Amino acid sequence: MIFRQLYEELSSTYTYLLACEDSREAVLIDPVYPTVERDLHIINSLGLKLVYSLDTHIHADHITSARRLKELTGSQIVYPVTSQCDCPDVRAEEGKAIVVGSITIDPIYTPGHTDDHYAYKIGNKVLTGDALLIDGCGRTDFQNGSAEDLYKTVREKLFSLPDETLVYPAHDYNHRHVSSIAQEKERNPRLGGNTNIEEFKKTMANLNLDYPKFIDHAVPGNRLCGVCPKDLPDKYDQYCQEMSASPQG
Template sequence: MFFRQLFDDESKTYTYLIANPNTKEAVLVDPVLEQVERDRNLLQELGFKLRYCLETHIHADHITATAKLRELTGCLGVLPEKAQVTRADKFIRDGEKLLIGSILIQAIATPGHTDSHMAYQVNDVSEAAPKELRVLTGDALLIRGCGRTDFQGGDAGILFDSVTQRLFTLPEETLVYPAHDYRGCTVSTIEEEKRWNPRFTGRDRARFIKIMTNLELPEPQKMMEAIPANVHCGNIAFPEIW
């Protein structure tokens, strides 16, 4: 399996390129509009054909590149099943799998940051592949943190349940790859986050809700342009008022 973590400095967004070197098929998870040329050039250099753009949720801090990459490559835009969006090619359900040859990408419903959030387990199930487990956690679980819950149908109690009952029950050696990081961290593990994540360690559900309710974070700078575009999979030709 080819696995590459890419970074957009402005939004602090991680995009993930996952590809099967044998079939040359690829998936981009959470692509950023301003990085289209970077991502397209990398695909061309490596000889990969983009099959899917896969989103963890409707982003508020950047415009997705899904619409532009679909135009350029013919890929399909895949969104979580409860996302209120237009122009998606496919909606993915909890537990549903995308297969790229021997690479299995399985959706895990993890609402709470938004009401339609998905995480994705990524495994190469071929017998010859190293048994390294990965999970793309989106904004549900960050490295030593978690996503906010104060808009887009967010709910702190539901996020606590998603992380503790869905993500923290994965094998502890599973590598954690978030959608964002603001401190230069790139990867963690489920074991590390269970032991050291200050939002969850030693917190019960009620305490977590209280912490999240009192964060008083500013709105994302691009929120008023990102969400209206992202409800159309990043197609900025549909500037609806959100």
């Protein structure tokens, strides 16, 4: 399997490229609007054909490039079945694997950061989106987030994966790249060790994070699979290209 971890610096988002070495079919997970040309350049230079874009959830901090990728390459848009919108071509659902050449992607429903959130497991890797971050987790204060749900998602679902499973998050704000289930179980300061649900709920209630700068535009744009807001013509580029100060965890 070809595997690349790509970085979008304005929103500190990791986009993942997966491809089958035999069929040359490729998938992008959590692609971001401003890096669409970069991502397509990498896909073309590796001699790959993009067949799907997958999003882990309706993002609040950036616009997905799912729709743009479909326009440019004919790729199909995959969203969680729980994301209530009409634009996806395929709905990711727990128990229904997405197969791309020799690659099997297993969707895992992981609510808490948002109520539509899915993680994607591929062999010994799990792409945890904003549910589980390295030494952290996604915030739970918007989009029907729930600290209680996130605790169960991480402790009961993700932490039950084999210890050696590699954890690839959708964001890192400190230049870290990969972790493992064993590492997060041992040292995640919010969810690891013996942390109980009441302690976690208290931690999440006291984060005092700023209101996400782009949430009021990003969420409707992502419900349309990646449309920049038409009501802000002067800021069209700026909105779609500048997404700093919108921390997700």
